[in-house]
Amino acid sequence: MVSTVSPRLAALSELPYADLLVTAPGRVNLIGEHVDYNQGVVMPVAINKRVWLALKSIPEPLLKISTCNLEESVEISLDDLDAKIDVNGNPLPLWSLYPAAVAWVLRAQAYPLKGIQAVIASDLPMRAGLSSSAAIECAFALAFQNMNGWGMERMQMAQLCQQAENHYIGVDCGLMDQFAVLHGVARYALYFDTRTLEWQPIPMPLDTVLVIANTGKKRELARSAYNQRQQECRQAVLELGKHDPNIHALRDISLPEFSQYSALIDPLLAKRARHVIEEIDRVQQAAISLMEDDSTHLGALMKAGHYSLRDLYEVSTPELDFLVETAYTLQGCVGARLTGAGFGGCTVNLVLKSRVQSFCEQLKESYKKKFSIELETYLCQADRGAYVEKNEETVNSH
DSSP, X not given: OOOSXXXXXXXXXXXXTOSEEEEEEEEEEEEOTTOGGGTOEEEEEEEEEEEEEEEEEESSSEEEEEETTTTEEEEEETTOTTTTBOTTSXXXXXXXXXXXXXXHHXXXXXXXOOEEEEEEEESSOTTSSSOHHHHHHHHHHHHHHHHHTOOOOHHHHHHHHHHXXXXXXXXXXXXXXXXXXXXXXXXXXXXXXXXXXXXXXXXXXXXXXXXXXXXXXXXXXXXXXXXXXXXXXXXXXXXXXXXXXXXXXXXXXXXXXXXXXXXXXXXXXXXXXXXXXXXXXXXXXXHHHHHTTOXXXXXHHHHHHHHHHHXXXXXXXXXXXXXXXXXXXXXXXXXXXEESSOSSSXXXXXXXXXXXXXXXXXXXXXXXXXXXXXXXXXXXXXXXOOEEEOOHHHHTOO
8 A cells, every 4th residue: 555645646656647547436335235236226325545557648558557566567468468468478457457357348449548557556455345346447447548548438438447447357247336436426326227227315424424444355256256256146147037927136026925936946046145135125225225314224224135145144353253143233323234245355334523543443453453453444534436637737737
C-alpha cells in the first residue's frame, strides 16, 4: 500500500508528464451476495478507497505499465494479447492481466487503441473482496476511451469489462462490480437490477460509517470454488426447469414456489438455490429498510445473509465468521456480514459514527487474541464512481 503519499500523487510522481489521470473506486457489497450472476438484485456501494492511473501516449503499440504498490513493471504488445505474455515471452503477472484483458476485449470489438505508458497507485487492498480487479479494469477502459477518442455509455463499458474478466481472466463474475465502480454515487448505496440494468441510488444512513475488516486471507477467484458455485446454480436451474419451464434463472422462482420444488432436486443444489432466492428477497427488504431509515431491520437482514453464505452457500471461513459474530456483540454495530465472494477477504460493518473508534479497537483486539493476526480495518464512505481528470494542466499541477 502507498502509505506516506496519496495514491494520486504517487502515480504522478512516477509519471510527472502524464497526459491523463484516471481514478476508480473499489466497492463493498452491502447485501446481495452471489446474486448478480443469477440475474437478481444487489446493493453495492462504491467506496473511497481508489485506484489511480497516470497515463501518457506512446508511439509504439505497447502497454508499458508499472505499479507503485508492488514495485513491478511489464510491457505488453497490443498485437499479441491472446498469448498473455510480456514482450520477452514471460507469463504476465496476475495484476497486469486486468489491463491486458480490457485491451483484448476492446480490440475484439474493433475499438482503436494507441500505445500507452501507465503508472498504477492505489490505497485499495488487492485480493480482499473489494473489487480491486474491477477498479483496474474500469480505470483502464476509461483511459483507453479518452486517449483514443471514441464514445461509449458507462453500462456498455461495465459489460465489456465484465466480458474481459469472464473470457480473458477466467472468472465467471456477474456485472455488479464493474457496474458499481463506474456508477458510484457519493453517500448512496446502489440498488441494481442485474437483469433489467435498472438502478436507483438509495441514501446511506447519515449517522453511520462503513468499517471494512480485512481477515488478511487473500483470495484468487479463478482458483477458488467461485466458478463451481456458478455451475451449481446453473445446474439447479436446469433441474428446477424440469418442473417449471418458465424458470430460466434463479431470479425466476419465488420462495413459495421453491418450497414446492426444493425436495425434488439434488440436496446440494437446493442449498445453493435457497441462498440465492432468499438473498434476492433480503436485498429487496434492505432497500425498503434504507429508505425508511430502519437500521434494526437492515442489520437483521445482513446477519441472515451472512449465515446463509456460511451454511447454504458455504463460502465463509472461520476468520470471517468470528469477525461477524464479534461485531454483533459490540456497541454501535448496525449490521455485519462477509462481503464479496467469500473464501477469505473482508467483512463489511455498518457502524454508528459515535462508536466507530471503540468498535474498531475492540474488533482488532478480539481478532488478534483469537488468530494472532493484526486486523486491518478501513473506514469508508460511499463515494463517486470512476472519473477522468481531463485537463493536462490540472494533471501536472502536483
